[in-house]
Amino acid sequence: MIDYEFLEDGIKFKNTHYEKINFKIIGIIIGTDIPYENYFQTIINKNAWIIPNFDYKGFSCVKIYINDSYYYTLSLPNYLTQYNKHKSKIVGIGLNKTGTTSFAESLRKCGLKKSISARDSQYLTNDVLKGNIYSTISILEHPNYEVYQDMPFSMINTYKTLYEYRPQDYYVLTIRDNVEQWVDSTYNFFSEIWEHRKEEYDPKELSMFYNSINKEIIVRNHRISLLQNWGIDSKLNIKNKLTYVYNKHIDDVTNFFESKISSNFIIVNVSKENELKNFSKYIGFESVENDFVWVNKRKK
Numbered sequence: 001m002i003d004y005e006f007l008e009d010g011i012k013f014k015n016t017h018y019e020k021i022n023f024k025i026i027g028i029i030i031g032t033d034i035p036y037e038n039y040f041q042t043i044i045n046k047n048a049w050i051i052p053n054f055d056y057k058g059f060s061c062v063k064i065y066i067n068d069s070y071y072y073t074l075s076l077p078n079y080l081t082q083y084n085k086h087k088s089k090i091v092g093i094g095l096n097k098t099g100t101t102s103f104a105e106s107l108r109k110c111g112l113k114k115s116i117s118a119r120d121s122q123y124l125t126n127d128v129l130k131g132n133i134y135s136t137i138s139i140l141e142h143p144n145y146e147v148y149q150d151m152p153f154s155m156i157n158t159y160k161t162l163y164e165y166r167p168q169d170y171y172v173l174t175i176r177d178n179v180e181q182w183v184d185s186t187y188n189f190f191s192e193i194w195e196h197r198k199e200e201y202d203p204k205e206l207s208m209f210y211n212s213i214n215k216e217i218i219v220r221n222h223r224i225s226l227l228q229n230w231g232i233d234s235k236l237n238i239k240n241k242l243t244y245v246y247n248k249h250i251d252d253v254t255n256f257f258e259s260k261i262s263s264n265f266i267i268v269n270v271s272k273e274n275e276l277k278n279f280s281k282y283i284g285f286e287s288v289e290n291d292f293v294w295v296n297k298r299k300k
Contacts, residue, residue, distance in 0.1 A: 001015070001016060001017040001021070001071070002014065002015060002016065002017075002021075002023070002064060002066065002071065004074065006077060006080075007051065009080075010052065010054065011051070011052070011054075011056075011062075011080075012050070013044070013050055013051075014044075014047070014048070014049035014050075015044040015045065016047070017046060019046055020043055020045045020046060020048075021044055021066050021067055022041070022042075022067045022068060023041065023042055023043070023044045023065075023066065024039060024040065024041040024065040024066075024068070025039060025040050025041075025054065025063070025064055026039045026062060026063045027039070027054070027055075027056065027059040027061075027062050028059055028060055028061050028062065029058060029060070029138060029139060029142055030060040030081060030138055030141075030142075031060065031134055031138030031141075032123065032124075032135040032138050032139065033123065033135075034119065034120075034124075034135070034139070036058075036059070036142075036144070037116060037119070040053070040054045055144070056076055056080040056081055057080075057081055057082065057083040057143050057144075058081065058083055058141070058142040058143045059076055060076065060081065061074055061075045061076055062074050062076065083141075083143040084143065087143070087168075088169050088170060088264070089140055089146055089147070089148065089169045090107065090112070090147045090148070090169070090170045090172060090283065091148050091149075091159075091162065091166075091169050091170065091171050091172065092104065092147075092148060092149030092150070092153060092154065092172050092174055093158070093159040093162075093172065093173055094149075094154060094172065094173050094175060094268075095174075095182070095245070095246060095249055096151065096154050096189070097176075097182055097185045097186045097189055098174040098175055098176055098182060098270075099174050099176070099270035099271065099292070099294070100149040100150050100174055101117075101149070101150075102270045102293055102294050102295045103172070103174050103268065103270050103292060104117065104147050104148075104149045105293055105295050106276055106289070106292040106293050107146075108147065109289075109293070110276075110280065110285055110287050110288075111285070111286075112146045112147050112285065113145050113146045113147065114145070114146070114148075115139060115145040115147065115148045117148075117149055117150040117151070120139060120150070120153075124136050124139065124151070124152045125151050125152045125155075125225050126225075127152075128155060128158060129225060129228070129229070133158075133162070133165070136152055136153070136158075136162070137165050140162070140166055140169065141166075151225070151226065155226075155229045156229050156231075156245075156249060156252075159171060159253060163260070163263070167262070167263065169264065170264040170265075170266065170283060171257065171263065171264065171265050171266075172267075172268055172279075173250065173253050173254070173267045173268070174267075174268050174270060175250060175267060175269050176269070176271075177269065179243055179246050179247060182242070182246050183239050183243055183246065186242055187239060190227070230242075231245075254267075266279065266282055270292035271292075271294065273290070273291060274291065275291065275292055276289055276292045277289070277290040
């Protein structure tokens with residue numbers, strides 16, 4: 001139904017079917033099973049050909065859909081996918097609920113390209129929990145993203161492995177004004193889990209399901225994976241446990257990067273005045289606003 005020919009800077013497709021078709025291509029990020037958020041879609045008449053206006057850098061293959069149904073996967077030659085893997089990125093390694101969304105959204109408003117945290121946590125978390133860091137490295141190397149936060153980047157000790165592969169990146173530890181703020185916010189974040197359990201939760205609830213339409217595997221109940229990563233297996237003395245997690249993460253991260261003389265490490269409190277302006281000067285980008293926006297702020 002679809003013929004193709006590799007060109008110097010793209011791919012030419014031709015519809016050999018007896019009628020016009022709805023043609024769609026989705027790029028798959030190299031080293032992962034993750035589709036990029038942008039895609040190309042058009043109608044192709046019989047015997048017509050097109051050269052999609054599509055950036056193939058950072059992809060291993062493209063998936064072809066005909067009339068909204070999966071058709072086949074096309075591997076890409078290296079000359080179409082090459083990019084600069086050594087460009088510095090901004091990686092938020094603060095725990096969830098330390099203003100990570102506010103941090104990334106403020107940088108997006110400054111013109112930096114933000115990776116999709118909801119998608120990253122769904123696809124990458126299970127790999128990291130199993131000791132596979134390579135799909136996460138591939139996302140960091142993708143040329144169309146500059147800012148990353150939340151899972152799996154925020155998970156305990158993940159930053160140590162990331163730094164081994166990408167010491168050129170900026171590692172940002174987001175914090176709250178005090179540990180009590182974080183504990184209260186995080187406890188509320190997990191309220192649905194606490195309400196349905198007297199003491200323990202079932203780790204098996206970190207389950208997977210198979211999406212046959214897009215050939216994808218998605219993680220469900222990713223909040224359970226956070227608790228697993230923090231070493232919390234019950235709600236007994238939960239606020240004391242959360243206090244320990246927060247303090248230990250800050251101490252571990254700080255001590256780790258203090259020993260790396262050439263590292264690009266900075267601590268950020270998104271609620272602090274002029275913090276965005278100071279951060280932008282450190283990184284080297286233009287910020288019109290002085291302060292970080294506060295996203296998902298809980299009403300008192």
